[in-house]
Amino acid sequence: MKRVVVTGLGMINSVGHDKESSFAAILNGECGIKEIELFDVEKFSVRIAGEIVGFDPSEVMDAKEIKKADRFIQLGMKATKEAMADANIGDGIDMERFGVSSASGIGGLPNIEKNSVVCNTRGPKRISPFFIPSSLVNMLGGFITIEHGIKGPNLSCVTACAAGTHAIAEATKTIMLDGADAMLVVGAESAICGAGIGGFAAMKALSTNNDNPKEASRPFDADRNGFVMGEGAASLILEDYDKALARGAKIYGEVVGFGESGDANHITTPVVDGPLRAMKAAMRMAGDVKIDYVNAHGTSTQANDKNETAAVKELFGGAENCPPMSSIKGQIGHCLGAAGAIEAVVSLMAMRDGKLPPTINYTTPDENCDLDYVTDGVRDADVNVVMSNSFGFGGTNGVVIFKKV
Numbered sequence: 209m210k211r212v213v214v215t216g217l218g219m220i221n222s223v224g225h226d227k228e229s230s231f232a233a234i235l236n237g238e239c240g241i242k243e244i245e246l247f248d249v250e251k252f253s254v255r256i257a258g259e260i261v262g263f264d265p266s267e268v269m270d271a272k273e274i275k276k277a278d279r280f281i282q283l284g285m286k287a288t289k290e291a292m293a294d295a296n297i298g299d300g301i302d303m304e305r306f307g308v309s310s311a312s313g314i315g316g317l318p319n320i321e322k323n324s325v326v327c328n329t330r331g332p333k334r335i336s337p338f339f340i341p342s343s344l345v346n347m348l349g350g351f352i353t354i355e356h357g358i359k360g361p362n363l364s365c366v367t368a369c370a371a372g373t374h375a376i377a378e379a380t381k382t383i384m385l386d387g388a389d390a391m392l393v394v395g396a397e398s399a400i401c402g403a404g405i406g407g408f409a410a411m412k413a414l415s416t417n418n419d420n421p422k423e424a425s426r427p428f429d430a431d432r433n434g435f436v437m438g439e440g441a442a443s444l445i446l447e448d449y450d451k452a453l454a455r456g457a458k459i460y461g462e463v464v465g466f467g468e469s470g471d472a473n474h475i476t477t478p479v480v481d482g483p484l485r486a487m488k489a490a491m492r493m494a495g496d497v498k499i500d501y502v503n504a505h506g507t508s509t510q511a512n513d514k515n516e517t518a519a520v521k522e523l524f525g526g527a528e529n530c531p532p533m534s535s536i537k538g539q540i541g542h543c544l545g546a547a548g549a550i551e552a553v554v555s556l557m558a559m560r561d562g563k564l565p566p567t568i569n570y571t572t573p574d575e576n577c578d579l580d581y582v583t584d585g586v587r588d589a590d591v592n593v594v595m596s597n598s599f600g601f602g603g604t605n606g607v608v609i610f611k612k613v
Contacts, residue, residue, distance in 0.1 A: 209384040213613060215457040216295025216445030218287035219553045221540040222258035222438055226290055231557045234539050235586040237568045239422045241436050241541055246318075246400050254409040256421040257400045258438030258541025276338045277351055278316030280546075283441035284348045284396030285355065291392070291443035292356060300455035307360030307388040308349040311375035311395040313368045313545025313600070316343030318401040345545075348396055360388045365545075368600030369505070371395060372442070372548025376608050377466040379446045389448050395549030396441035408437065411476070413509065425542075426569035427506035427535035428513045428577040435507040438541025442549035444556075449613075460556045461610040464593075465494030471603025477511055478599060484519040486605035490595065491523070494609045499524075499531050500589065501564055503555045503596040504581075506535020507542055514576040516597065527578055532589065534582040538568040548598035552608060555594040559612055564589050 217227050222240025224230030233240075241258045249255040265274045265282040268289050274282065297306075323339040341347055346364035353362055361382055365374040372395030379391035408414045415434040417424035425436040452459060467489030471482035483505075491497075505516055524530045536554055543550055558564055563586055570583040591612070598606045 210386065211449035212380045212383045212446050212463045213449045213452050214444050214460040214463065214556060214610070215447050215452050216291040217460060217553045217556060218290030218294060218443040219550060220260065220263070220283055220286050221440030221543065221550060222260050223540055225263065227553060227557065231554060234536050234554060234565045235563055237539065237566055237585065239539050239568065241421045241424060243421065244400060247402055252405055252409065254405050254414045254416055255418045256424055256436060257405065258436060259400055260439055276342055278319045278342045279398040280312055280316060280396045281348050281351050283398055283439065284394045285352060287441040287443040288352050288392060288394050291445050295445035295457060297445065301390055303357050304359045305389040306358050307362060307382060308353055308358050308392045308394065309363045309375040309379035310346065310349035311365040311371035311545050311549060312345045312348055312397050313366065313371050314397065314399045314404070315345035317399045317404050319343045321401050321403040348394060352392065352394060358392060367604045368602055369544050369547055370598040370600035370604045370606040371545035372550065373552065373596065373598035373606030373608050374468065375549065376444065376463065376552055377468060377606060380463045380466060383446060383448055389451050391446045393444040393446060393549060394441065395546040397544040397546040398439040399544060400437055400439050405437065415508065423569045425508045425538045427504070427508045427537055427567050428574060428581050429570045430572040430574035432508045432510060432513065435509055435537065436541040438543040440540060440543045440546050440550055442546060442553045444549065444552060459613045461559055462613050463608065464497065464611045465490040465609035467493070467607040469605045473603055476601050478515045478603065480515055480519045480522065482603055482605045483516060483597065483599050484522055486607045487519065487523050490607040490609050497593045497611060499593050499595050500591045501531055501558060501594045502533035503551045503594060504533045504535040505597045505599045506537055506567065508537060512599065517577045517579055520579065530579050532564055532580045532582050532587065534565055534567040536565050548596065548606060551596050555596045556610055559591045559594050559610060562589055562591055563587070
């Protein structure tokens, strides 16, 4: 099968509007979590999120097109524009052999909320004709293919918080099996609206530390009390290794392994077995490699952080054998279906620069979370192989391993 490499990256989140500023802020431990401005939070028990400030969709879309696309699509187009330029996609790519693999956990929830209210208060005839196409998850890829003339496979993953990682796996499979020469992966999410915040708050999944938003998301800390929602997008250009070499593309890393599994246990409560099997599958595929860094799912929930720690310890044969592992969700919040794509970009940049991002807000040790979570700030390291984990509601798990070429 063909080898698959990453040749372009793009990213936007609550600490930066591009990959370099975002990565620098993440390394510095900066936090983009604050009181929500996208809607009136006065009546809500949760009033904080990792919200992107100052984003102008007209940077990536014509003004007349903006109303046709929900915010998650606009963010995805922003990240994609950067990744396409970074990979120097041009005449060397056959656009009929260039596809897209998109991902979102929820899609256009703000538009669903808005048009549901319109239907109930003003009647069905007042629903926007752009409502449906602006809200569908696969329209993230649809808008992008139209904008960039991408005519290869057009795929989409909707697997909760594992969607971004699954999209990378789907794109990799497509190239490996010669279904395309290159694939654009894009994960995007923007569910910071009344229905999104209210829905997760009703599940008791979110932190209610409204008075101290910068310290609300605290992965692996004993005092963690729920995740903080974030929004954002990331894009990766994946290519056939030989064709990338032939066109002189720079290479961030090779996709050497991926793993997927299902818990078959509970819709929201994880078990060790599911994530462990996904990590084992990725390791089997990667072969004889030494993992230098694990970018954790690390949500800042009691269940996930304890569960992921146990799975990683079992994978590596005890805490003393585990590589450094950190979570960036303290800085940007949990970007749901975009998380896997964003964290893959961060993992590749960590490998590029030899710098491990810290887990911020870790102050109180938890006896069930006893690994090296890089809690002492950014760390210089020799990084040749990285693993990135994503686990979602419904017991859906995705893991990807990148290796320096």
